Ligand SMILES: Nc1ncnc2c1ncn2[C@@H]1O[C@H](COP(=O)(O)OP(=O)(O)OP(=O)(O)O)[C@@H](O)[C@H]1O
């Protein structure tokens with residue numbers, strides 16, 4: 001019997017180095033997991049014994065009941081001729097409720113959730129539900145889920161502040177999770193990988209809830225990774241490198257991507273044979289397409305005396321179109337691209353090795369050692385600026401160059417980059433873990449105004465130090481106490 005409530009969380013990410021390169025298996029990316037996490041709480045509404053497929057009339061509110069109270073409710077609803085429903089809420093946002101009916105598809109097409117009502121869609125939630133329920137029903141050889149209530153809670157740094165979230169912080173309410181007071185579509189994301197953390201936490205919590213125990217999380221990690229990658233790719237409508245899902249599952253690591261062919265033939269939920277194809281992907285049982293992702297050093301730490309911080313610039317980027325343009329340029333300028341890719345890979349690798357050496361030999365950390373880190377970061381940035389010029393894509397646009405240079409000039413700041421795809425997302429900085437550094441940065445940001453004209457017409461807004469730090473840990477079980485007032 002599944003427990004009444006299951007709670008898990010998965011971390012956000014920063015791709016410190018390897019943006020664009022990591023899309024190609026010949027190169028790697030260094031990804032740091034963050035301590036900003038997305039939490040998912042799954043509650044069983046009633047133990048469903050499906051009697052039909054007519055529309056649900058059941059109150060979708062979570063009961064928050066003990067298992068005993070729940071089985072009483074079960075008895076009360078068992079006779080109802082109602083389809084199972086899944087109600088997903090993101091209570092930090094206005095009207096963020098998605099209600100789905102659960103449909104069993106013929107010919108091995110799996111389990112598909114179908115949104116009720118005409119509200120905005122959430123493809124990441126919808127696809128994760130369909131994928132997880134398909135896998136669960138195939139493994140358990142049962143299509144009985146009962147109705148489920150799912151609550152999503154995101155650490156605040158995933159989104160820029162809003163008037164409401166600022167207010168609730170100053171009044172000391174909702175200390176851990178802010179109320180943003182706006183619809184999710186209006187929240188500005190800071191680029192920490194909310195969708196990958198969400199998909200990972202969501203599919204993991206459903207699979208754990210229905211087919212495993214919380215204690216199985218460690219052993220089930222590879223399968224959860226494969227399922228989350230499949231769901232995230234389907235929801236995005238493209239096969240990315242998957243570094244964000246990988247770090248959400250395993251934590252910080254050096255990442256080499258999987259061969260895209262592994263996920264290319266899964267097909268759509270509902271198509272004949274979908275459940276078997278998905279099962280083979282999750283269980284890694286297709287001899288023609290074995291999972292070939294490579295991780296090195298997962299859980300890697302920063303050197304003693306060093307910290308990573310992020311600064312939101314209240315702007316945001318269009319990653320998919322940037323990726324398209326860079327890949328197009330690479331295709332048409334292969335020789336130049338190969339030189340640039342090789343220089344970046346080489347320098348990125350030296351930076352990673354130096355970070356690792358210092359992390360493993362804390363006694364050898366001296367001021368001078370961080371100077372090496374500074375040099376490698378500067379060199380990576382030079383290559384990224386070349387890439388910006390050559391591709392015509394704002395990977396390190398001028399307003400970000402200016403900001404990075406001005407922060408790096410502060411005493412105690414080791415260096416920084418525009419991580420991932422670059423652009424106008426939050427910047428990542430390595431700083432000395434010394435209490436004087438943050439106040440110096442805040443002083444610079446308090447009246448920060450860009451003095452350059454951007455080469456791509458971009459404009460950064462308020463610069464704000466986020467509270468998020470390096471986290472290193474992947475998906476994990478959570479205790480319920482921290483969600484008081486939200487579930
Ligand atoms: N708190 C949340 N509740 C429900 N859905 C969410 C939540 N946060 C994010 N999402 C889903 O994730 C989508 C944002 O994902 P997207 O991949 O565009 O950005 P990201 O992963 O945060 O950033 P990036 O890819 O730049 O790192 C939202 O449109 C929504 O569907």
Ligand SMILES: C[C@@](O)(CCOP(=O)(O)O)CC(=O)O
Pocket residue numbers: 015018019020021022023191240241242243319323419420421422425
């Ligand atoms: C450009 C790319 O290599 C990194 C994108 O990173 P981010 O979403 O900007 O953190 C794309 C990918 O790896 O899927």
